Amino acid sequence: MESHSEEHATKLLQAQTHVWNHIFKFINSFSLAVELSLPDIMHKYGQPMPLSKLIASLPIHPSKTCFIYRLMRILTHSGFFSQHNGIENEQEVIRYELTDASRLLLKDHPFSMTSLPQAILDPILVNPWFQFSTWFTNEDPTPFHTQHGMTLWDLAGREPKFNHLFNDGMAGDARLVSSVMIEKCKGVFNGLESLIDVGGGTGTMAKVIATSFPQLKCIVFDLPHVVADLQGTENIKYVGGDMFEAIPSADSIMLKWILHNWNDEECVKILNKCKEAITCDGKVIVIDMVTESKKEDDRLVETQLFFDMQMMVTLTGKERNEKEWGKLIFSAGFSNYKITPVLGLNSIIEVYP
Incomplete structure (x- = not known):
């Protein structure tokens, strides 16, 4: 049995480890080394890949080959690769294989997240x-404004490379979310004849929905310069405008990852415009995080908290719990809502007039 002093020393060392771990969390992010394309190289190999073959396939300087094992060690610990040790010709051979997480970093994966870490x-x-x-x-409204003297949206318009990476990452997320949403929650779209995807960008989400529900007339509504050169289809139309001014009329309006970008006052304004635009038996479909809904999942909660801090630093928005969502919805004059937490980090919030 530990003495009081031994117990105190143990707790002190555990606390020290906790602080060090928190300090160094940024290393997990940068260790992804997306530009090295490790998942694509291993996927192309087609089977568990020996460390020697992986090193030989990487576009690195010969003096850096000895560091790849150490990089793979942390990526394996983080769950991005699995490691298999074996013996061949009396020599130890280390092989690596993709996991579900690293498959999402394949450039050609339909839900690729490669652009997001970049x-x-x-x-x-x-x-x-x-x-x-x-x-x-x-x-200043945000640390982003303190650093850059402007909003994220203004700066993105001046930085084409960053803007492309950001939009490409959002498109990949939209493909994943819309695919899961249609698989798990087809009923959300039952009986609807028209849908406005507010802030829908290039229409990634709308295209998936329109394919699954050809009877649904979809309008992708975004800023004029975003949709200016985009061509519609039989059931997808692109319309430019400002959601703070007016939104086209429809049975339903979708807001995917829109409201978390804005503060409460701005969100009420957006929801007011949505209420003006939908029919009396229509609804607003919000896809966003509802924090504290899955407290038992520590990893999910931590990721939601990371998102909330990113909103604080980058934009004027926030991630909200159910009480905060309810306050926004009722402040905008809506009568009821339903939350369905089926999209991992995100939930579907159906808002009724």
Whole structure:
């Protein structure tokens, strides 16, 4: 049995480890080394890949070959690859295989997330964190504004490479979410004849929905410069405008990852415009996070908290719990809502007039 002093020392060392782990969490992100295309190289190989073959396939300087094992060690620990040890010709051979997580980093995966780490780890989004403490002492709306002197949306319009990575990442997420949503929640679209995808970008989400529900007339509604050169189809139309001014009329309006970008006052304005646009028996379909809904899943909760902090640093928005969502919805004059937590980090919130 440990003495009081031994127990105190054990707790102290555990606390020290906890602090070190928290300090170094950024290393997990940068260790993905997306530009090396490790998942694509291993996928092309077609079977568990020996470390020697992996090293030989990488576009690296010969002086760096000895470091790949150490990189693979942390990526294996993080769940991005699985490791298999064996013996061949009396020599130990280490082989690596893809996991579900690393498959999402394949460039040709239909739900590829490859662009997201490149965008989120870009200095444009990382540098505002160096202003985090300073921001608490000034009147700037966000640390991003303290760093760059403008909003994320304004800067993205001036940085084509970053803008492309960000939009490509959002498109991949939209494909994944819409696919799962249609598989699990087809009833959300039952009886609808028209849908407005507000802030729908290039129409990734609308295209998936329109394919599954050909009777549904979809309008992708975004800023004029976003949709200016996009060509519609038989049941998809692109319309430019400002959601704070007016939204086209329809049975239903979809807001995917829109409201978490804005503060409460701005969200009520957007929801007011939605209420004006839908029919009396229509609804607003919100796809966003509902925090505290799955408290038993520590990894999911932590990821939602990361998103909330990113909203604080980058935009004026936030991630909300059910009570906060209810307050927004009723403040905008809606009568009821239903939350369906079936999209991992996100939920479907059906809002009724």
